[in-house]
Amino acid sequence: MPYTTQPNTAIVVHGAGDLRVEELPAPTPRADEAVVTVAFGGICGSDLHYWRSGAVGESILREPMVLGHEVVGNVTVAAADGSGPAVGTAVAVHPATTGTAPGRYPANRPNLAPGTTYLGSAALLPHTQGGFARHTALPTRMLRPLPAGLCLRDAALAEPAAVALHGVHRAGDVAGKRALVIGAGPIGALAAAALRRAGAAEIVAVDLQELPLRIALEVGADRTIHAADVAAIDAVEADVVIESSGNRHGLASAVRGAARGGTVVMVGLLPTGPQPALVSLAITKELDLRGSFRFVDEITEVLAALADGSLAVGPVATHEFAVDDALEAFVTAADSSVSGKVLVRF
CATH class of the missing domain: 3.90.180.10 (Medium-chain alcohol dehydrogenases, catalytic domain)
Incomplete structure (x- = not known):
């Protein structure tokens, strides 16, 4: 018909x-x-x-x-x-x-x-x-x-995985580095998968809910932290942080969980208008704060990775x-x- x-x-x-x-x-x-x-x-x-x-x-x-x-x-x-x-x-x-x-x-x-x-x-x-x-x-x-x-x-x-992969690309070379993912919803979980494919040495996922944390483990994270455990997040000292929660509390966790001299990639879109942020800590840690918006053409790389099984x-x-x-x-x-x-x- x-x-x-x-x-x-x-x-x-x-x-x-x-x-x-x-x-x-x-x-x-x-x-x-x-x-x-x-x-x-x-x-x-x-x-x-x-x-x-x-x-x-x-x-x-x-x-x-x-x-x-x-x-x-x-x-x-x-x-x-x-x-x-x-x-x-x-x-x-x-x-x-x-x-x-x-x-x-x-x-x-x-x-x-x-x-x-x-x-x-x-x-x-x-x-x-x-x-x-x-x-x-x-x-x-x-x-x-x-x-x-x-x-x-x-x-x-493929499309959300391309968004996640673009965020990982914005972090630079992550091979051998410790990575922290704040917010383990679909984009965060896909970021964990992309970090694993890119050779990150350790991947830690943070969320408020048990289901997204379990999914993150299944696709690439090595361990998880409940978002309320501030001390555990601070102790991660990640070289690279992917912030995918899209809220100010997640951004604060990203800044706290980053190692001195680390890189924070902001994938989650915060609400419009001014947002409170731990700017002084980002300064004293000399963090690189990088935005990540949608993607360029990472969807082509994602489709190939899905086909060959290298992206879970x-x-x-x-x-x-x-x-x-x-x-x-x-x-x-x-x-x-x-x-x-x-x-x-x-």
């Missing part, structure tokens, strides 16, 4: 607390777009923020928006201009479109380009619609064919729901005591 006659079920947020499963019109691709029939979508923290509060930082929901940027599927209709993969190709999606707004940034870091858009983002108006739909038209430059032997369900972790991600995905059960999926994803990465099956 052609995709144009199939239900195009999508997950649409209309406002804070207003999440709906709707039928959308079939997509009409442009010449450089392929139609992808989505197999799985991973629920990200940003999706949860749009659902619960109607905003992510300064990106405020002003119109209904299809959520989702962690999507994988199969090409149903190839691009009319001949670019991109053929019909039937299994693909992951790089959800960014590099911006062209005025402003300076390093040419080799297009993730920092002003005006860059991301699937399922309310940063601009009209919003950039996301990929949580059974059929979606996407520019072929976003599509990454899966390596042989890599299944779509495992590839559904399986335990991170703890739940899978049918698209018709989207609300239950979001409720589950919002509770880190019971879930890791939650996948929606389209």
